[in-house]
Amino acid sequence: MLPLEFCEDLGETEKALxxxxxxxxxxxxxxxxxxxxxxxxxxxVYPNYTQISSxxxxxxxxxxxxxxxxSNYINNNSIAQxxxxxxxxxxxxxxxxxxxSLRLFEREDYIMYILNQYCKHRG
Numbered sequence: 095m096l097p098l099e100f101c102e103d104l105g106e107t108e109k110a111l112x113x114x115x116x117x118x119x120x121x122x123x124x125x126x127x128x129x130x131x132x133x134x135x136x137x138x139v140y141p142n143y144t145q146i147s148s149x150x151x152x153x154x155x156x157x158x159x160x161x162x163x164x165s166n167y168i169n170n171n172s173i174a175q176x177x178x179x180x181x182x183x184x185x186x187x188x189x190x191x192x193x194x195s196l197r198l199f200e201r202e203d204y205i206m207y208i209l210n211q212y213c214k215h216r217g
Contacts, residue, residue, distance in 0.1 A: 108195035111204045112187055119182040124175045125168050139163045141172070144206045149173035149213035174213050186212040 130142040137155040140146055150172050153163040166172060170179045177186075183205065190211035199207065 105198040105200045105203070108192055108197045108199060108204065111199060111201060112191040112193045112195070115187045115205070115208075116184055116191070116193075118187075119184050121180060121182060122178050123170060124178050125170055129167060131163075131167075141167060141175070144210060147174075147210065147213070149177075149210075150175075173216075174209060177213055177216075178209055181212070183208075190215065 124141070124143065131152075132140045132142045132146060133155065134140070134146065139152045139155060140150045141152065144150070152166040152172050153159075155163065158166075167175075170176050186208045190208050
């Protein structure tokens with residue numbers, strides 16, 4: 095078994111994070127002042143937060159143009175951005191979290207994981 099101090103460096107259990115965030119009714123604007131974007135080989139543009147998934151897509155450079163993509167980003171128009179802006183964290187945790195899991199996460203990584211799971215199961 096690993097020493098406790100080593101395990102603490104790996105994050106918190108999902109159970110602990112679930113217990114904390116199940117009562118967090120906050121939402122969040124994910125549009126940053128200095129964003130970084132990922133552009134796929136097909137010229138689809140995503141904010142560089144997490145994974146490349148359809149719910150993060152801001153548009154296509156060839157079809158939509160840079161102005162539309164930037165507008166989509168600023169206005170939280172990707173599905174994931176809109177969900178994080180409008181759905182309370184507690185609702186996403188209740189829907190997609192596991193209150194018994196001992197998997198380890200950093201807090202912000204867990205929130206992003208829950209957001210991705212919520213978007214994945216909604217559409």
